[in-house]
Amino acid sequence: MLALLAFAFARSLPSDAPARPADRILDSVEWSTTTPELTRLLSELLQIESVNPPGNELAAVDYLDRILQAEGILTERVPLEDGRASLIARLPGSGEQAPICLLSHVDVVPAEADRWKVEPFSGAVKDGFVWGRGALDMKGMTALEVMTMIQLKRLGVSLNRQVILLAVADEEVDSKGIDSVVKLWDKVNCSHSINEGGYGLRDLFIKGQTFHAISVAEKGAVWMKMIASGSPGHGSTPVPGRAPEVLTRALEKLSRRKDVVHWAPSLMESFRRVGAEGGGLTGAILQSPFLVKLLVRDRLMKSPPTHAALTNTVNVTGFFGGKAPNVVPSEVGAVLDCRILPGETAEGLVAELKALVNDPAIRFEITSTTNANESTWDDPFFRALADRAVLGQEHAVAGPIVSIGYTDSQALRPLGVHAYGYVPFVIDGELLATAHGDDERVPVAELEPGLRRLLGAVLDVSTGGVVGPRARPDVEKAR
Ligand SMILES: [Zn+2]
Numbered sequence: 001m002l003a004l005l006a007f008a009f010a011r012s013l014p015s016d017a018p019a020r021p022a023d024r025i026l027d028s029v030e031w032s033t034t035t036p037e038l039t040r041l042l043s044e045l046l047q048i049e050s051v052n053p054p055g056n057e058l059a060a061v062d063y064l065d066r067i068l069q070a071e072g073i074l075t076e077r078v079p080l081e082d083g084r085a086s087l088i089a090r091l092p093g094s095g096e097q098a099p100i101c102l103l104s105h106v107d108v109v110p111a112e113a114d115r116w117k118v119e120p121f122s123g124a125v126k127d128g129f130v131w132g133r134g135a136l137d138m139k140g141m142t143a144l145e146v147m148t149m150i151q152l153k154r155l156g157v158s159l160n161r162q163v164i165l166l167a168v169a170d171e172e173v174d175s176k177g178i179d180s181v182v183k184l185w186d187k188v189n190c191s192h193s194i195n196e197g198g199y200g201l202r203d204l205f206i207k208g209q210t211f212h213a214i215s216v217a218e219k220g221a222v223w224m225k226m227i228a229s230g231s232p233g234h235g236s237t238p239v240p241g242r243a244p245e246v247l248t249r250a251l252e253k254l255s256r257r258k259d260v261v262h263w264a265p266s267l268m269e270s271f272r273r274v275g276a277e278g279g280g281l282t283g284a285i286l287q288s289p290f291l292v293k294l295l296v297r298d299r300l301m302k303s304p305p306t307h308a309a310l311t312n313t314v315n316v317t318g319f320f321g322g323k324a325p326n327v328v329p330s331e332v333g334a335v336l337d338c339r340i341l342p343g344e345t346a347e348g349l350v351a352e353l354k355a356l357v358n359d360p361a362i363r364f365e366i367t368s369t370t371n372a373n374e375s376t377w378d379d380p381f382f383r384a385l386a387d388r389a390v391l392g393q394e395h396a397v398a399g400p401i402v403s404i405g406y407t408d409s410q411a412l413r414p415l416g417v418h419a420y421g422y423v424p425f426v427i428d429g430e431l432l433a434t435a436h437g438d439d440e441r442v443p444v445a446e447l448e449p450g451l452r453r454l455l456g457a458v459l460d461v462s463t464g465g466v467v468g469p470r471a472r473p474d475v476e477k478a479r
Helices: 021-027 031-048 058-072 135-154 176-182 243-255 265-278 280-286 289-302 304-310 347-355 380-390 408-413 444-462
Strands: 074-079 085-092 100-104 129-131 163-170 193-203 209-218 220-229 313-320 331-341 360-367 395-401 418-427 441-443
Touching: 021 193, 021 360, 031 058, 031 129, 031 444, 058 074, 058 135, 058 163, 058 304, 074 176, 085 135, 085 176, 100 135, 100 176, 100 289, 100 408, 100 444, 129 135, 129 444, 135 193, 135 441, 163 176, 163 313, 176 304, 176 408, 193 380, 193 408, 193 444, 209 380, 220 243, 220 347, 243 313, 243 331, 243 360, 265 280, 265 289, 265 395, 280 289, 289 304, 289 347, 289 360, 304 441, 331 347, 331 380, 347 360, 380 418, 395 408, 408 418, 418 441, 418 444, 441 444
Parallel strands: 100 163, 100 193, 193 418, 209 395
Antiparallel strands: 074 085, 085 163, 129 441, 193 209, 209 418, 220 331, 220 360, 313 331
16 A cells, blocks of 8 residues: 655654543543453454455444444434445434544455465454454454444533544445445535555664554546557568557557656655654654655665555556457457546546547547546644644654555545545555555454544544534535
């Protein structure tokens, strides 16, 4: 995943920072029983095989629905086709502020069981971890969000806004779950959301420092076909200018495409803050835009995730055309997965590729696009998430990043939602690689701190004292 940070930062709060109203509520949580309860909830959720395709999210939705209803929390289903549904649960608020959404998806990607140390759907609690497909992406976050709802209800917290849980289907394939929720938007109409995105990552930029990456933007995806055409013929007789040869030439030009680095000023500010917290020679370099461009650029561009975060990418992911070895087809093509940064357009990218290939026998056909979009980080909920992320930790910094992949947050921003992505577990690169990989797991020791970070941030913006923007009255039109 990891992308690039951009902008504002929260630093570890000094220990003498005044207690907030939310802190008193957090202290009244019965942590000695809540943490085992949360561990069990996650383990049981991981035992439900909501692998997409086909999804089967209904079993996960049933499970969460039962738990929430037992607490007296109002729920409703948003059905998809057979065996699939999303869940909406809500805690009432005074309406002083617009609702806030705790968003997650309950489908998971497949797992290759024979490569795992444990059964991927065992939900095993072993060696200090909760194991299972989805532990990081993203049932761990679902469990934190459900437990946040439960604690708010049990503690009888008086809320100045509705808190709405959205546990949706189908994020991993077609996003039909979030799309069906968007169709009911007048029932939700939240001003802010929290969803998957970044994590707390140890040693990301500076050894010993934890960087809490809060996603404020996602790149857009532009999927297209690059199609070469020419006259068909017999395979026995090579003739110049036929479709496969045209395609090969175009691919060769694509492979030499020069990267254009997009240095957002905010990115530099972000490095500056990471550097200021980290200190030392690396810290000094990161605080200078000139030195970052001079000394760090190559390193960033060599690492595939940071390369993807700094550039519009064009990736050949497949080929088509040709039926028989002895027939030269009239058309052959390549499938391209292109990702564009906020501010860029699909049309702009196609124009760039046309100019690069510069061949009338090549055409580009867009098969699907999503726009990149971004939320401001100058926002009370962002600040609450960032403050809670680093609270009580040494050498910790929180800041916004651009996610290089799709998340459902992208569907909410056009509705006027300030959408953030942050799963509040501190992990390292090795654990991060288990999401969509083998042996996906989350440290048991991160569950309580994770819940404190999320619940604390939700309390900060829903129990008074912090004023955020109200949902836009023209939100219907924005859709
Ligand atoms: Zn996910």
